[in-house]
Amino acid sequence: MFDTIVIGAGYAGLVLAERLASQQNEQVLVIEQRRHIGGNAYDRFDTNGVLIHEYGPHIFHTRSKEVWDYLSLFTNWHYYEHKVLAKVDGKEVPIPFNLNTIEEVFTPALAHRMQQKLVDLLGYNVKVPILKLKEQDDEDLKFLANYVYEKVFLNYTLKQWGIGPEELDPTVTARVPVYISRDDRYFQDEYQGLPKFGYTEMFKAMSDHPNIHMLMNTRYQDIMDIGEEGNRLFGQFFEGKIIYTGMIDELFGFCFGELPYRSLRFEYDTYDTEYKQSVGQLNSPNSYDFTRITEFKHLTGQQHPKTTLAREYPQAYRSGENTAYYPIIAEENQKRYKQYKKRAATLHNVHLVGRLAEYKYYNMDAVVATALKLYAKLQHK
Amino acid sequence: MFDTIVIGAGYAGLVLAERLASQQNEQVLVIEQRRHIGGNAYDRFDTNGVLIHEYGPHIFHTRSKEVWDYLSLFTNWHYYEHKVLAKVDGKEVPIPFNLNTIEEVFTPALAHRMQQKLVDLLGYNVKVPILKLKEQDDEDLKFLANYVYEKVFLNYTLKQWGIGPEELDPTVTARVPVYISRDDRYFQDEYQGLPKFGYTEMFKAMSDHPNIHMLMNTRYQDIMDIGEEGNRLFGQFFEGKIIYTGMIDELFGFCFGELPYRSLRFEYDTYDTEYKQSVGQLNSPNSYDFTRITEFKHLTGQQHPKTTLAREYPQAYRSGENTAYYPIIAEENQKRYKQYKKRAATLHNVHLVGRLAEYKYYNMDAVVATALKLYAKLQHK
Numbered sequence: 001m002f003d004t005i006v007i008g009a010g011y012a013g014l015v016l017a018e019r020l021a022s023q024q025n026e027q028v029l030v031i032e033q034r035r036h037i038g039g040n041a042y043d044r045f046d047t048n049g050v051l052i053h054e055y056g057p058h059i060f061h062t063r064s065k066e067v068w069d070y071l072s073l074f075t076n077w078h079y080y081e082h083k084v085l086a087k088v089d090g091k092e093v094p095i096p097f098n099l100n101t102i103e104e105v106f107t108p109a110l111a112h113r114m115q116q117k118l119v120d121l122l123g124y125n126v127k128v129p130i131l132k133l134k135e136q137d138d139e140d141l142k143f144l145a146n147y148v149y150e151k152v153f154l155n156y157t158l159k160q161w162g163i164g165p166e167e168l169d170p171t172v173t174a175r176v177p178v179y180i181s182r183d184d185r186y187f188q189d190e191y192q193g194l195p196k197f198g199y200t201e202m203f204k205a206m207s208d209h210p211n212i213h214m215l216m217n218t219r220y221q222d223i224m225d226i227g228e229e230g231n232r233l234f235g236q237f238f239e240g241k242i243i244y245t246g247m248i249d250e251l252f253g254f255c256f257g258e259l260p261y262r263s264l265r266f267e268y269d270t271y272d273t274e275y276k277q278s279v280g281q282l283n284s285p286n287s288y289d290f291t292r293i294t295e296f297k298h299l300t301g302q303q304h305p306k307t308t309l310a311r312e313y314p315q316a317y318r319s320g321e322n323t324a325y326y327p328i329i330a331e332e333n334q335k336r337y338k339q340y341k342k343r344a345a346t347l348h349n350v351h352l353v354g355r356l357a358e359y360k361y362y363n364m365d366a367v368v369a370t371a372l373k374l375y376a377k378l379q380h381k
Numbered sequence: 382m383f384d385t386i387v388i389g390a391g392y393a394g395l396v397l398a399e400r401l402a403s404q405q406n407e408q409v410l411v412i413e414q415r416r417h418i419g420g421n422a423y424d425r426f427d428t429n430g431v432l433i434h435e436y437g438p439h440i441f442h443t444r445s446k447e448v449w450d451y452l453s454l455f456t457n458w459h460y461y462e463h464k465v466l467a468k469v470d471g472k473e474v475p476i477p478f479n480l481n482t483i484e485e486v487f488t489p490a491l492a493h494r495m496q497q498k499l500v501d502l503l504g505y506n507v508k509v510p511i512l513k514l515k516e517q518d519d520e521d522l523k524f525l526a527n528y529v530y531e532k533v534f535l536n537y538t539l540k541q542w543g544i545g546p547e548e549l550d551p552t553v554t555a556r557v558p559v560y561i562s563r564d565d566r567y568f569q570d571e572y573q574g575l576p577k578f579g580y581t582e583m584f585k586a587m588s589d590h591p592n593i594h595m596l597m598n599t600r601y602q603d604i605m606d607i608g609e610e611g612n613r614l615f616g617q618f619f620e621g622k623i624i625y626t627g628m629i630d631e632l633f634g635f636c637f638g639e640l641p642y643r644s645l646r647f648e649y650d651t652y653d654t655e656y657k658q659s660v661g662q663l664n665s666p667n668s669y670d671f672t673r674i675t676e677f678k679h680l681t682g683q684q685h686p687k688t689t690l691a692r693e694y695p696q697a698y699r700s701g702e703n704t705a706y707y708p709i710i711a712e713e714n715q716k717r718y719k720q721y722k723k724r725a726a727t728l729h730n731v732h733l734v735g736r737l738a739e740y741k742y743y744n745m746d747a748v749v750a751t752a753l754k755l756y757a758k759l760q761h762k
Contacts, residue, residue: 001604001615035589047578049430049685197428207598208416216595217588223382234382234615304430305686 002029002213005233007220008245010039011364012354014206015070015371016243021211024379029213029233031220038203040325041364043300048270050296050308051198055323056264057281057294057310058199061189062365068191070372074205077193078301082186084292086283088151095186095283096127097148098179105147114144118180127177131165148178156285160314161262161328169329172361186281189365194299226251228346241378242347245354247324248340256339259359261317261324270308277309289313327359334359351378383410383594386614388601389626391420392745393735395587396451396752397624402592405760410594410614412601419584421706422745424681429651431677431689432579436704437645438662438675438691439580442570443746449572451753455586458574459682463567465673467664469532476567476664477508478529479560486528495525499561508558512546529559537666541695542643542709550710553742567662570746575680607632609727622759626735628705629721637720640740642698642705651689658690670694708740715740732759 003026006013013030014037020026036042040055059082062068085092093101099118102111117140122128130153133145153176157165165173185192195202207214215223225232232238244251249259267290280298284290290311297307317324327333337359344352353374355362362370384407387394394411395418401407417423421436440463443449466473474482480499483492498521503509511534514526534557538546546554576583588595596604606613613619625632630640648671661679665671671692678688698705708714718740725733734755736743743751 035585035595045426045430049426049432049683051430204416210598213599213603214416214595214597216597217591218594222594234617236615236617302430303686305684 002027002233002238002240004028004241004243005220005224005238006030006243006245007224008032008039008354008356009034009037009203009207009214009216010245010354011041011367012245012357012371013243014038014203015368016353016375017212018074018206018209019372019375020378021209025211027211027213029215030207031215031218031223033217033219035217036200037207037214037216038200040323041199041203043198043200046268046270046308048304048306048308050270050304050306051300051302052268052296052308052310053199053294053299055325056266056312057296057299058194058364059187059192059280059299060194060364061187061192062363062368063189063191064365064369065191066372067365067368070368071195071202075195075197075202078196079193080299080301081192082281082299083184083279084186084281084283085277085279086152086285087287088285092278092282094184095152096177096179097152098184099182100184102144110140114140117141118144118178122180124180125183126180128180129170129174129177131170131173133178144178152176152283152285156283156291159289159291161326162314162316163328163330167330169331169334172329194301198300220246226347226350228348230348231350240349242350243374244350244352245357247356248337248344248352248359251352251357252340252343255343256336258319259333259336259340260328262326262328263315263317263322264325265313265315265322267311267313268308269311270306272306274305274307276307324356327355327361329361383408383614383619383621385409385622385624386601386605386619387411387624387626388605389413389420389735389737390415390418390584390588390595390597391626391735392422392748393626393738393752394624395419395584396749397734397756398593399455399587399590400753400756401759402590406592408592408594410596411588412596412599412604414598414600416598417581418588418595418597419581421704422580422584424579424581427649427651427689429685429687429689431651431685431687432681432683433649433677433689433691434580434675434680436706437647437693438677438680439575439745440568440573440661440680441575441745442568442573443744443749444570444572445746445750446572447753448746448749451749452576452583456576456578456583459577460574461680461682462573463662463680464565464660465567465662465664466658466660467533467666468668469666473659473663475565476533477558477560478533479565480563481565483525491521495521498522499525499559503561505561506564507561509561510551510555510558512551512554514559525559533557533664533666537664537672540670540672542707543695543697544709544711548711550712550715553710575682577682579681601627607728607731609729611729612731621730623731624755625731625733626738628737629718629725629733629740632733632738633721633724636724637717639700640714640717640721641709643707643709644696644698644703645706646694646696646703647691648694649689649691651687653687655686655688657688705737708736708742710742 006017009032017028021028041058043053084095086095093104277295283292290313295309387398390413398409402409422439424434465476467476474485658676664673671694676690
C-alpha cells in the first residue's frame with residue numbers, strides 16, 4: 001500500500017515526501033501529531049487577518065542555489081532582507097553590532113579609533129564572534145568587546161538559553177558576532193526572502209500530490225511499532241522505508257535519558273495602526289524577560305491596517321507541556337545524542353533526518369539541504 | 382485500534398466524529414479526500430487577507446436551539462442576518478420579493494392594491510411559493526406573479542439548475558417565494574449568524590480531540606473495502622462502525638448510474654475599497670451568466686481595507702472535474718437514489734448521513750440535526 005512512511009510534516013518530512021512521491025512515484029503516508037503541517041515554520045492568519053508565525057519569526061536565507069531553486073518550485077517569494085535593532089542604553093541600534101552601531105553608541109573619536117583598529121587588526125567585512133573579540137590585546141577593542149558582551153550578548157544569551165555562554169558550544173555563541181562592516185542586514189546570504197503567501201501555503205504546495213497521504217493529529221506510536229525486530233504499521237509488518245523526523249530520544253522511549261531543548265512562549269498584541277516598529281525585530285538584551293519583539297508585517301510584506309507583534313519569552317522545554325525549539329548544543333547532550341544515534345543505526349530501513357531526529361540546530365535551508373541529500377542517497381541504494 | 386471510521390470531514394462527518402470521540406471516548410479515524418476539513422463550508426483567507434468562502438456563501442440559520450447550542454460549543458458567533466438584493470429592471474430591490482419590493486417596483490396605486498390583496502387573500506407574514514401565486518385568480522396578483530416569475534424566478538432557476546422549474550421538485554422551487562411582509566431579511570430563523578472566526582476554525586475546534594485522527598488527501602477506496610461481505614481497513618477486517626458521508630452512488634461503483642448534481646464555478650475580484658455592495662448578496666436573475674455576487678465581508682463581519690467579491694456561475698457537475706454542490710431533486714433521480722439506498726441497507730455497520738450520502742438538499746443546520754440524530758440512534762443500539 002505505502003512505499004514510505006514519513007513521520008513528521010515539517011521541512012525534513014515534507015521534502016522527502018514530496019521528492020519520493022513526485023520523482024519516484026512512491027505512495028507516501030505522512031504521520032503528523034499536530035493539526036497542521038509545516039512544523040515550527042507554520043504560519044497562519046490571526047483573528048485580525050494578520051499573517052503571523054505561530055512559532056516565532058522565520059526568515060528564510062541561504063547561500064545554496066539548489067535549496068532556493070527547489071523551494072521555488074512551490075512558492076514565489078517576498079524579497080525581504082532582515083534587519084534587527086537592539087535596545088542598548090535606551091537607543092535602538094543595528095544588530096549584529098557593526099561599524100554603524102559603533103558610531104551610534106560611542107563618541108566620534110572613540111568610534112573612529114575602534115573602527116580603524118577592527119579593520120586593521122581583523123579585516124573588513126569579517127564577522128568576529130564576541131568571545132573571540134574578548135581575547136584581543138588592544139585596550140580599545142577589549143573595551144568594545146566587554147561593552148558588547150555586557151550590553152548585547154551576556155544577558156540575551158542567559159535569557160535565550162537559560163545557561164551561561166561558556167556552557168554552550170562555540171557554534172551557538174558564534175551566532176552573535178561583531179560584524180566589521182557597514183552592512184546593517186542580519187544575514188548576508190545571496191538568497192533571502194519569505195514565501196510570498198506564507199510558509200504554510202508553500203508546504204501545502206509541497207504536499208499537494210495524489211501520492212501523498214497525510215494522517216494528522218496522530219502520534220506514530222499509536223499505529224506503528226519501530227524496533228530492531230522490524231517495523232509494523234497497524235499491526236502488520238511494514239517492509240518499506242521509514243523517514244523519521246521526530247525526537248530521536250522519543251524513538252527509543254528515552255532509554256538514555258531525555259535530550260534537553262529550549263522552548264519559547266509568545267505574547268501577542270495587535271494594534272490599530274499600520275506599523276509599530278521601524279524594523280521586523282527589536283531585541284531586548286537587558287530589559288524585561290522577553291528576548292525580542294517581532295512585527296510580522298515587516299517580514300511577510302502583508303498590507304494591512306492593523307499590525308500584530310509577538311514578544312518572545314524563552315523557557316525550559318518540558319515534554320508534553322510545551323514545544324521543543326532549540327536543541328541545547330552542549331558537550332554532555334551531544335554524548336547522549338551519540339548513544340541514541342548508535343542505537344538508531346540498528347533499525348531496519350529507518351532514516352533519521354531533521355532538527356529533532358539529528359539533535360542539530362539546523363536553519364531552514366540546512367534542513368532542506370540535508371533532506372535533499374538523504375533523498376539522493378536513497379536513490380543510490 | 383479505531384472504533385469508528387468516518388468517511389468525509391464535512392458537517393456530517395465531524396459532528397459524528399466529535400460526539401463519538403468526546404462523549405463515548407471512541408477512537409475515530411476520519412478519512413477525507415480533500416486537503417482541508419469542513420466540506421463545502423470551508424472558508425479561508427485569500428492572498429489579500431480577506432476571509433472568503435471557497436465554495437460559495439454559507440450563512441448559518443436555524444430554528445433549532447439544539448443545533449445552535451451544539452455548534453456554540455465550538456464557536457462564538459458573528460450575529461449576522463442575511464439581506465439579498467436582486468437587480469430588477471436596473472434597480473436593486475429586496476429579495477425574497479416582499480411588500481417593500483412591490484413598492485419599489487410598481488406605481489404607488491398598483492403597489493397598494495397588490496399589497497392589500499396579498500394580505501387579504503393569503504394573509505400577513507406568509508411565504509407563498511411563486512408557482513403557487515401563479516394559480517391565483519385575481520388579475521393584479523396574476524400580474525404580480527407573472528412579473529416575479531419572469532423577472533426574478535424563471536431565468537435565475539434556469540441558470541441555477543440548468544433545467545426548467547417544472548422539472549424540479551416543489552421543495553426546491555419553494556426556496557424562491559413571495560413574502561407577504563415588510564421583513565427584508567432573507568431568513569427568518571431565530572438563530573442566525575456566522576462562526577465568529579470562520580467555519581474552518583469552528584471545524585478545527587470540533588475535530589480538536591486526541592481521539593480524532595485525520596487522514597487527509599486520501600480516498601477511502603485506496604485503503605478500505607466496504608461491501609456486503611464485510612469491511613476491511615488496510616486489508617484487515619474492520620469490525621467497528623463506518624460513518625459514510627460521501628456520495629452514495631460512488632459507494633457502489635455507480636452500478637445504477639450516476640446521481641446528478643449541480644456544480645458551481647467562482648470568479649473572484651478584490652477591490653482596494655472597504656465595501657463595494659450595500660449588502661452581502663446581489664442577485665442577477667436576468668443579466669449575465671452568473672446568478673449572484675457575494676461580498677464576503679458583509680457576511681463575515683471582517684474589518685479590512687480591501688474587499689473580495691465572488692461571482693457565481695452554475696454549471697453541470699462532472700465527476701472528477703469539478704465539485705458536487707446540489708443534488709438535483711427530481712423524480713427520476715429520487716428513484717435511482719432509492720435503489721442505492723436499498724443496497725446500502727445490506728451493508729454491515731455502515732451508516733450513511735449527509736448531503737451526498739442521502740442525496741438531499743440539506744441546509745447546514747439540517748445536516749447537523751441529522752447527524753446528532755444518528756449519534757443518538759447509535760447510542761440506543
